[in-house]
Amino acid sequence: MNVIASRWICCLLFALAPALATAAQTAPRGPVDARVLAARLYAGAAPPSWLGDGGGRAREAVRLLRDAPAHGLDPARYDAEGLASRLDAGVDVAAALAIERDLSTAMLQYLADLHFGRLASGYRLPSDDAPAFDPVDHLRDALRTGRMPEAVDAASPPIPMVRRVEATLARYRALAAAHPHWPDLPPLPARRIEPGTRYAGMALVRERLRLFGDLDDDVPDGDVYTPALAAAVRRFQARHGLAEDGVLGAGTLAALAVSPARRVTQLELTLERLRWLPRPPQGRVVVVDVPAYRLWAFDGHDPAGQLLEMRVIVGAAARTPTPLFIGQMRYVEFNPYWNVPRSIETAEIIPKLARDPGYLARNDMEALSASGRVLPDAGALAALRAGTARVRQRPGPKNALGAVKFAMPNPMNIYLHSTSAQELFARSRRDLSHGCIRVEHPAALAQFVLADPERWGMEAVAAALRPGRTVTVPLRETVPVVLFYATALTDRDGRALFSEDIYGLDEQLAQALRAD
Known part of the structure; x- marks a missing residue:
């Protein structure tokens, strides 16, 4: 591109604002309409240019848009290939205005999608005072500093789980590309296959356990279900929320039958949901992943990060599903009514x-x-x-709340509590409650949220949990409780964790994304 053309482009940029302001009156896409953002981008006295350097910035932007799948997004949403073709065809002065407009709109939409998600979030934190992410300012800074790849990375929410899930997504996307055909497993000859039993589909089971990283390569071939295979199945079961019995049953076979392509979709949906969350608080937070039947407790001030993990029981899918929201835990009630x-x-x-x-x-x-x-x-x-x-x-041994209630006042009357029916935590499927969340280790959770080791150490909490009078203890600081829904996660060791879609929300979200 010659100098005269570059000057023409810079002049033409000033014409973008009124055109984009008109476009902004049409229906928005997702929670953020990039056309509105683009109007602001070009409203200043010195609009940015993608093509003024001979097109280098433009081609770098297209490379980043083509890499959208690494973040669980579709490059077609940003017309990455169309923009690449137009750049390859050559840009004259007449085409410059359209290229500048369309590339800016695509990049702003991409940055917004990375940060906020494609669909509007229902999650809010009353105490969330983090500065708002502005895709326009973010893009201006990236163009000014020439650090566009870093700007794309920084647009993702500052949640460690996002990076971990993206790494898992890359692995499963590679598996899906290498194994587009995912053969059906033969039916089991009996209800359960235990070590020493023969099974016609053992070669497929062995291959899949290897692909997923649960089985070492030195296991011999054959159709006998060996103890080594059973150990690998236990590892697989642990990652899929199944009973860790090392037995090949219907549930384990069904999980082995799920293709990598389907897992890719689950991971993409998780990334969308993670983007809905507000900025993580600096203090203590409790997260419940409903379909995983799991609770994690974190302290933002602690370098170790995660402090607790335990099993939970959630609302029954058929009658009383647990609602998804962020509550504010305010007090603990021992021996509650x-x-x-x-x-x-x-x-x-x-x-x-x-x-x-x-x-x-x-x-x-x-x-x-x-x-x-x-x-x-x-x-x-x-x-x-x-x-x-x-x-x-x-209060007493028959009380449905057990010995302690973790109160987070909300219109739905949802809270966390203990239970006298501890045997229910051994079940692999635990959607059994009326909507509230029963926790496996209430004493540990009480110590965590009370955050007062001198007054509420292990012995003091144990004493309060014994039958007696009702005692209400306000928390020194409220603790956010995030009731989340993700059927695919990655733990701190990089293990991919998958759960059954007990409430059918994955398909609902997938349909909403397709319609967006």
Whole structure:
């Protein structure tokens, strides 16, 4: 490109603002409309130029747009190939305006998608006072400093999980490219295949365990299910939320049947969901991944990062799925009463009480009038049916909340709590609650959120958990609780973790992204 053409391009850039301002009146794409951003980009006195250096910046931008799959995004959304073809065809003065406009719009959309996600987020943190990410300022700085690749990397949210999932995505994308045909596994000859048993699909099982990194290469061939294969299956089961019994059953075979291409989609959906999250707080935070039935506790001030991990029980998929939001844990209640929600009263308690007048007494429950007076059992049923009374369960071994409740006031009355039914944590599928989250290790979680080792050390928490009076302890600082949904994650050791889509939200999100 000659000097005269470059000057013409710089002049033509000033004409972009009114054209883009008109385009901004049309329907937006996703949570951020890049056409609105582009109008701002060119509204200044010195608009940036992609082509003024002979097109080098433009070609670098196209290379970055073509690399969108590394971040779980589709380069076609930004017309990467179309822009590349137009640049390769040569840019004259007449075409410069359109190239500048379209490339700026594509890069602004890309930066916005990387940071915010393609769809609008429902997550908010009241205390989130981080400076807002502005794709326009971000792009201006990148063009001014000539550090466009670094700007693209910095657009992603500062969440370590994003980088880990992107690394896993690269591995599974390579697997999907190398194995586009994913043969079906033969049916099992019996309900369970244990070590020493023969299975016609053992070669495929062995190959897949190797591909996924669960099996060493020195395992001999054959159709016998060996102890070495069983050990590899246990590692595979641990990564897929299955019972770690080393037995080839229907659930394990179904997980082995999922193709790498399908896993790629799951990982891409996780990246979209991670971009919805606000900036991580500097203090303590609790994260629950609902389909993984897992809780993690982090401290932003601690170099070690993750401090706790435990199994949880979440809302039943068919009836009472756990809602997804960010709550603010404000207090811990030892030996709590359980105030039964009205929905449970009408669906469960009233019918049982109608059949069995002694139901409340046997379950340590009592009916309370609107003024808080305990009603005699004889009059409880009529009052409950009329809606003039409510049910609560007294503290004790039968209490549904167990020995402690972690309260985060919200309109849906969702909170974390312990449970007396510890045996349920051994199940691989744990969507069993009415919506609240039951935690496996309540004492450890109490110590974490109370964050006061002198007053609330191990012994003090253990004493508070014993049967006794109800004690409410306000937290010194509120703790955000993120109720998240991801069927694909990566742990700190780089292991890919996959879960069943228990609420069917993956397909809903995939459809929404296709429609965007």
